[in-house]
Amino acid sequence: MTLPEPKASVQRLFNNLSTPYACFVFSHYRGETRRDVAWIKPNPRELVLDLACGPGTLALELGRYGCRVYAVDLAEKMILLARRAARRRNNLGVHFAVADAERLPLPSNCFDLVTCGYSLANFPALPPVVAEMFRVTRPGGRVAILEAVAPEDAGQRTVLNRLEQLRSAGAPARLLCSTDLRALFERASFLLLDGQVRERRRRLDDWLSLGNFDRAAGSCRQLRQQILETAGDDSAGLHLERCNGRWFFYAKVACLLWQKQSTSSRGKASKEKAHQKTASLGWRVSKGSLSRRHVSRSDPPAQQA
Numbered sequence: 001m002t003l004p005e006p007k008a009s010v011q012r013l014f015n016n017l018s019t020p021y022a023c024f025v026f027s028h029y030r031g032e033t034r035r036d037v038a039w040i041k042p043n044p045r046e047l048v049l050d051l052a053c054g055p056g057t058l059a060l061e062l063g064r065y066g067c068r069v070y071a072v073d074l075a076e077k078m079i080l081l082a083r084r085a086a087r088r089r090n091n092l093g094v095h096f097a098v099a100d101a102e103r104l105p106l107p108s109n110c111f112d113l114v115t116c117g118y119s120l121a122n123f124p125a126l127p128p129v130v131a132e133m134f135r136v137t138r139p140g141g142r143v144a145i146l147e148a149v150a151p152e153d154a155g156q157r158t159v160l161n162r163l164e165q166l167r168s169a170g171a172p173a174r175l176l177c178s179t180d181l182r183a184l185f186e187r188a189s190f191l192l193l194d195g196q197v198r199e200r201r202r203r204l205d206d207w208l209s210l211g212n213f214d215r216a217a218g219s220c221r222q223l224r225q226q227i228l229e230t231a232g233d234d235s236a237g238l239h240l241e242r243c244n245g246r247w248f249f250y251a252k253v254a255c256l257l258w259q260k261q262s263t264s265s266r267g268k269a270s271k272e273k274a275h276q277k278t279a280s281l282g283w284r285v286s287k288g289s290l291s292r293r294h295v296s297r298s299d300p301p302a303q304q305a
């Protein structure tokens with residue numbers, strides 16, 4: 001997939017980070033992911049789309065609930081790792097493909113549940129992604145967002161986003177505050193079913209380990225120093241604390257559950273169109289639903305099972 005900047009830089013960032021990211025979330029965040037998915041309360045047999053799925057963090061857990069899960073990500077290497085993890089867990093009800101969340105090759109009004117975890121900060125433009133979420137969700141269906149958010153205080157938010165930007169080495173990484181995040185979905189006509197901001201204690205060095213650094217240049221060490229300098233007046237709103245020689249901070253995570261109101265009929269697509277769109281992912285629409293189609297040898301490598 002050839003992409004314009006800055007999206008190409010996001011794709012490069014997550015292709016580069018795919019292996020450490022997958023190792024990290026599967027070893028450290030399994031319990032947290034289980035609790036997050038339990039909060040969503042997915043129903044067995046629901047048709048679910050996980051957007052910007054990474055190595056399958058949420059998608060594989062949703063599969064354990066018996067949902068029929070389709071998951072997409074911009075980074076091919078994430079998709080390869082996700083497929084490998086699905087095979088290892090014998091989780092065959094979960095299907096992965098490369099796609100851009102801003103232009104989903106998927107039918108409208110189709111999914112019972114759309115999920116998106118810890119990814120909105122990396123989208124260069126959010127309104128088109130939220131519009132796509134709205135389009136593909138069936139009327140009455142739900143959208144679950146788990147997202148790191150910045151403090152409501154504008155000064156702290158600016159400092160935190162400067163640090164986030166240094167960690168991603170120029171690729172888009174911008175945290176919204178919870179109020180702005182909610183407003184974005186309200187503007188797209190979603191109805192809020194449940195909204196909470198939870199504080200999660202993170203190890204600073206774990207957060208830095210997922211940075212896009214030129215290690216030889218010492219940029220990770222410099223960023224660590226800059227973060228610690230915010231501890232005195234908490235200018236980044238991280239509530240830094242030292243415990244047994246290690247630094248921790250408190251990440252704010254917005255957990256938002258939205259509903260597309262059932263009166264909505266925006267974005268209807270003909271069955272024919274839906275079929276054409278979905279075939280490019282190696283999936284096909286049958287009886288208004290999705291299923292895996294046979295993937296032929298002529299398909300591009302990134303889209304093979």
Ligand SMILES: C[S@@+](CC[C@H](N)C(=O)[O-])C[C@H]1O[C@@H](n2cnc3c(N)ncnc32)[C@H](O)[C@@H]1O
Nearest residue numbers: 014052053054057073074075100101117118119
């Ligand atoms: C921080 S990771 C989160 C992955 C996963 N959802 C999780 O909870 O672990 C962000 C993911 O967003 C993906 N991403 C960024 N922009 C995207 C886009 N336009 N379309 C699809 N995926 C995108 C990245 O490739 C990356 O895998």
